[in-house]
C-alpha cells in the first residue's frame with residue numbers, strides 16, 4: 238500500500254517537473270545527442286550532436302546529400318533514428334510527427350507541400366492548431382507579413398508562383414503556433430528580392446521569440462541572420478560556431494561547403 242503511494246507521488250513529482258520544463262516556451266531547447274538515422278539499411282546520420290536554444294536562429298549548412306534534410310526529418314519522426322532527441326526536456330524519438338508538432342515543433346519541408354486545390358485562406362486555416370488557447374499568430378499577422386497572400390487569399394494555392402507558395406507554406410506552419418520552426422531550404426529557386434523577404438520573415442520570427450533551425454545552402458543569407466551555424470558532411474557535424482568563425486575558417490568552407 239505504502240509502496241503504491243510512493244510510486245504515485247514519484248510519478249506526480251516527475252509529471253510536475255516535466256510540466257515546469259516544458260510550460261515556458263522561452264525555456265525550450267532542442268537537443269540532439271549522438272543521433273544515428275537510417276533509410277532501411279542505409280546508415281545516413283552518424284552521431285549528430287547539436288542544439289537550438291530558445292529564440293535562436295541556427296543554420297544547418299552543407300552540400301547536397303550531406304544529411305541536412307535527413308536530420309530535420311529524423312527530429313520530426315519521419316525517419317528511423319536512434320540516440321537522443323529532446324525538445325523542452327521531452328524525448329521525441331519514437332513519437333509520431335503529429336505528436337511532435339503538437340509539442341511545438343513546426344516543420345516546413347523542402348517540397349512546399351501546399352494543398353493545391355484549396356485557396357490560400359483555406360490552406361492557412363488547415364495550419365491552425367486545434368485547442369490552442371492563445372496562439373501567437375492570426376490571419377491578419379500572416380497577411381501583414383506577406384501582403385501578397387492577402388491579395389491572393391481566395392486564389393487556388395496551386396496556381397501561385399514558387400515564391401508565393403513558399404510564403405504560404407511558411408505561414409501555414411506558423412499558424413500551428415510552434416515554439417521552434419525548422420525550415421528546409423526556403424529560398425531554393427527564389428529570386429533575390431524574395432530571398433530578402435524570406436530573410437525578413439525569419440528575423441520577425443526571432444523578434445517574436447521563436448527559435449529557427451534553418452537548413453540552407455546559400456551561405457550569405459545563413460550568415461546574415463543566424464547566431465550560430467553547424468556544417469554537415471557525410472552525415473556528421475564537421476563544424477559548429479558563429480557566422481564570423483565560419484567566415485574566418487577557409488578550410489571548412491573549402492572542404493565542406495564551396496562547390
Ligand SMILES: Nc1ncnc2c1ncn2[C@@H]1O[C@H](COP(=O)(O)OP(=O)(O)OP(=O)(O)O)[C@@H](O)[C@H]1O
Pocket residue numbers: 276279281299300301302303304305306307308
Ligand atoms: N528516402 C531515402 N531513401 C534512401 N536514401 C535516402 C533517402 N533520402 C535521402 N537519402 C540519402 O541520404 C543522404 C542524405 O540526404 P539528405 O536529403 O539528408 O541530404 P541534404 O543534405 O538534405 O541534401 P539536398 O537536399 O541538397 O539533396 C543522401 O545520400 C541521400 O541519397
Ligand SMILES: [Mg+2]
Pocket residue numbers: 305306307347421
Ligand atoms: Mg535536403
